[in-house]
Amino acid sequence: MLVLSRQRDESIMIGDNIVITIVDIRGDKVRLGINAPAEIPVHRQEVYEAIQRENLRASRLEPKDTRQLGKPKE
Amino acid sequence: MQIRTTRFGSLELEPSDTIHFPNGLLGFEDCRQWVLLADAGNSALGWLQSTTRPEVALAVVSPRRFVPHYQFKVYRSELAVLELEQVRDAQVLAIVGKNERSITLNLKAPVVINLRCQLGRQVVANGDLPLQHELTTASSTLKKSA
Numbered sequence: 401m402l403v404l405s406r407q408r409d410e411s412i413m414i415g416d417n418i419v420i421t422i423v424d425i426r427g428d429k430v431r432l433g434i435n436a437p438a439e440i441p442v443h444r445q446e447v448y449e450a451i452q453r454e455n456l457r458a459s460r461l462e463p464k465d466t467r468q469l470g471k472p473k474e
Numbered sequence: 475m476q477i478r479t480t481r482f483g484s485l486e487l488e489p490s491d492t493i494h495f496p497n498g499l500l501g502f503e504d505c506r507q508w509v510l511l512a513d514a515g516n517s518a519l520g521w522l523q524s525t526t527r528p529e530v531a532l533a534v535v536s537p538r539r540f541v542p543h544y545q546f547k548v549y550r551s552e553l554a555v556l557e558l559e560q561v562r563d564a565q566v567l568a569i570v571g572k573n574e575r576s577i578t579l580n581l582k583a584p585v586v587i588n589l590r591c592q593l594g595r596q597v598v599a600n601g602d603l604p605l606q607h608e609l610t611t612a613s614s615t616l617k618k619s620a
Contacts (some may be wrong), residue, residue: 406577438555444597451583451598452501453496454605458571458580461503461533464518466570470576471607 476530481521482511484494492525493587496555502584505530508594510587520567522585537568537579544581546599554590555595563590576608585607597605 402410411421417437424431434442477485492507499505505524511531513519516554518539524530558564565587568579582603587594 405487411486438551441549441551441598447582447598448500450579450605451596453598454571454580454583455532455569455596457498459530459532461570461572462571463513463515463521463533465572466513466516466533466577469516469519469533469570 475525477509477523477525479531480529481531482523483570484599484612485509485511485523487525490592493522493592493594497594499532499585499596501528502527509535511557517572522569523541524579533570534567534585535570535579537566537584540568541581541607546581546584546603547601548597548599552595552597553586554595556586558588559590563588565589569596571606573608574609576610578604578606578608580605581607 406412406422408422408425411419413419418440419433419435421433421435422430423433436442475487475489477487484539487509491509493510495506495508497503502524505527507525508522509525511521511523513521513533518535520534522532522534552566556564567585567587568581569583569585571580581599582605583595583596583598585596593606
């Protein structure tokens, strides 16, 4: 992993068009500003990981498990 | 084309039946081609079946049929790969799961499909939405009232 030291208000570039700026540092918390093109989604990693886990769990569902789903109210 | 599935046996598909997910799904990044199957027993239920991995299928529903007030917001970037020209070309599906208590719907990361182009993506909705929204089934409602 590439490790870079940065101070407040300094940035790094990823490729030509993603800029990550250190906005604030307080104790063990760092606030990042992210400038990326509209087609690049940006999310916290733990959100991605939770969705991955949920997808894997959902993929173990069998048709018989869905019987308790019932039909929606029309 | 013919595909194998562990749940539904062998299926004969037209190439136009397949839905392309350019990014795969989270946890299934290698699965780019899927097909949406109707459930034999429940008209409200579908199965998003991988065409390349027979064992990978996700039960899906139209979330508003179960959670009438459901709505979500996403960043424009989440929808970019879908090439949507108008919102009405988009079909929103919630993935069905199950925890110890209940059947659940993933309202945090719905699947959006551009029906016109057969393009799909699992998007991450903004804000505080549950990954496991528990559905109170008809039978459990009865038990509570008994």
